[in-house]
Amino acid sequence: MVAMQTLTPHVYWAQRHAELYLRVELSDTKNLDISLQENNTLQFRAQGHGAKGDNEYEFSLEFLEPVRPEISHKSTQRQVDIKIRKQEERWWDRLTLQEKKPLFLAPDFDRWLDESDAEMELQAKEEEKINRISVESRVRKDPYIGLKRGYLFMYNLVQFLGFSWIFVNMTVRLFILGQDSFYDTFHTTADMMYFCQMMAVLEVVNPLLGLVKTGFFPAMIQVAGRNVILFVIFGCLEDMQNKPVVFFVFYLWSTIEIFRYPFYMLACIGTDWKLLTWLRYSLWIPLYPLGVLAEAVAVIQSLPIFDETRLFSIPLPAVLGNSISFSYTLQLYLILMFLGLFINFRHLYKQRKRRYRSRKRKVQ
């Protein structure tokens, strides 16, 4: 039997503010003995396969500054990884007390960071920890989160089904009847549109109750704006109900909603489909101005009807004349509509920018 000689393995090192990492190039190690001597020196001894074949290998390193006695290590088929905690968290100029670097020791470039990079890594870890804690505490603080998500999911599902029904109904009729379908859109779809728009009042209530992060004001403009058109202009004037403008208004409303509500449904279960998100945050760019234009046409077409029928006109004392036609209120409303368009267009533009900015940051 040949007696084994004692040799020194290749050792690679790197540090962070709080830790030291050593990688010992020895495979298939046996009889591993790693200890910290009283003079702050690491003693390593093991049998294994290193640069000089199967042998006993050993080395010792006296550290530059005190380290903690607990040493953790992990031996894999290829190497032994050792982790040592520094007594004080600070950056060391070198690893060993002796100034001249031992020949077997070299930097571990796989792990190597200079001081500023290590600080940034530390900062990123801190931020991640703070974020995790704040998310966990938010979740822990709200015992009704499941109930809220369930309610929002159901609300969005019902709206999605309602608007899909309207959209599909109108599309099928358009294919079968062509332009003739423009004239009876109201009679075939109004009930469902009434239902969806009445439900949409919850869209104003939800942000008030803190259930969604939507701004109250944009939601109010949206819901109130549509309800004026649906309930006042179309609902109260029979003469408006068979006009083609109803088709365009309903079609534009339902086109955006068949993408917006499924997007919210997925958000409720923490899922995100790229194409759907893109459609939710892009389709409004052409649809919103077109929708408001169609609504403006409806308002303008209704003015002579209100003048003629005197519906909702405000009675005046005999000396001032008969009454003020509701058409004057609607003319004022026309101005408000374009103001509302501007406010919501800006809001949706910001939401789009925020969504794509935060996604980009997550990818980096």
Ligand SMILES: CCCCCCCCCCCCC/C=C/C(=O)SCCNC(=O)CCNC(=O)[C@H](O)C(C)(C)COP(=O)(O)OP(=O)(O)OC[C@H]1O[C@@H](n2cnc3c(N)ncnc32)[C@H](O)[C@@H]1OP(=O)(O)O
């Ligand atoms: C007398 C009355 C006077 C009133 C004056 C009114 C003047 C009116 C003029 C304007 C008329 C408008 C008429 C409308 C016409 C049309 O609709 S035309 C068709 C095209 N339309 C659109 O594209 C608009 C669609 N509508 C919307 O987008 C919204 O209603 C909105 C309020 C305008 C904007 O949505 P908002 O919720 O603020 O943005 P999001 O980014 O989607 O959501 C923010 C976060 O909240 C979460 N969330 C919101 N709702 C829900 C929900 N129901 N369920 C689950 N989650 C929800 C959402 O996921 C976002 O979360 P984060 O991603 O985590 O931020």
